[in-house]
Amino acid sequence: MSASWKYEPKTKLGRFVHEFEENAIALMLGLMTALTFINVIRRYVFNASLIWSLEVVLVLFAWLVLFGIAYGFKVTAHLGVDAVTNLLSHRGRRIAGLLSAAICLFYAVLLLKGAWDYWAPFAELKPTTGRWFPTGIDWGARGTSYFETDQIPMPGFLKWLEDAINYGETYSKMPRVVPYVILPISALLILVRIVQATLRIIKGEQNSLIVSHEAEDAVEEVAAMNREA
Structure with a gap:
């Protein structure tokens, strides 16, 4: 990733989607915290509990993780190791980025198929056939x-x-x-975000897929603070 690249929504739709995703993540975190806190108070103060709260928190945590994976691809927040690719030329880093993007796209397609096939029977829908890629519809499922x-x-x-x-x-x-239902939704979002990241590599806006430089940025911020002091 180009160290200077940062996600910025450019359209009203993009800003709406970005705000929706951030609000959804904040809502899930807030609900998890609130339910856990309420259940602790009820258990240790009133000697009662919300039996269903633990399962709801587990569901929300799973939603947060799966939804957050796609969000991380969009804002390039996932960590990566670029010690080897930094030794390559600009063209070499771009080729390596495209290769890794192709592998991720392949995996994302498999993930989407698996997510749909697992969720579909619970919705009285039909899963696909084929071990790797969809080859049809399993009407007998x-x-x-x-x-x-x-x-x-x-x-x-x-x-x-x-x-x-x-x-x-x-x-x-x-x-x-x-x-x-978060399984097919998150898998589809992951595929879309990887496609978007791949297009950015093709356009030259970044060199690799999802490498984050949080540690380097933190060191630079501390150094800047020390210089100001």
């Missing part, structure tokens, strides 16, 4: 929309899922299709 979470209550605003995917049968707990 059995749906598993009746699978529920262990403790999370069924919210009233999701009752429509009973008619939509569960053939009118009621849910006593939240169906797994809801927490697992």
Whole structure:
């Protein structure tokens, strides 16, 4: 990555998406913190607990990780080792960046296929066939929309899922299709972000895919503070 490159949304849509992603990450962190804090107070002060809070926190943590991976690709926040590529010429670094981007694109496609195939039966949708790449639709696959979470209550605003995917049968707990939906969403976002990063390499805006220079930037900031002092 070019050390000077920094993500900046250029359009209103880009700014909206960027703000939405940051707010979503902040909301998930806030909900995790609030639920954990409330449950600790209830347990040690009132000798009670929210049975479902631990599972909700686990779901939110999984959402945060998967959603954050795609966000990290966008803002080039992932760490990488560039000790070898820094020895190459500018052209060599660009070629190495394109090669790594191609490998990441290949992996992202596999990840998207696997994520869809895992989630689809929970939504009464059909997974794909093929071990590596989609070769068709598995029309004989059995749906598993009746699978529920262990403790999370069924919210009233999701009752429509009973008619939509569960053939009118009621849910006593939240169906797994809801927490697992982050799998195909995050996999698709990761693929899109890698494509965007690859285009930046092709345009010459950065040399590699996701190398972050946080340590170098921190050292430079400390040095600048010492010079000012």
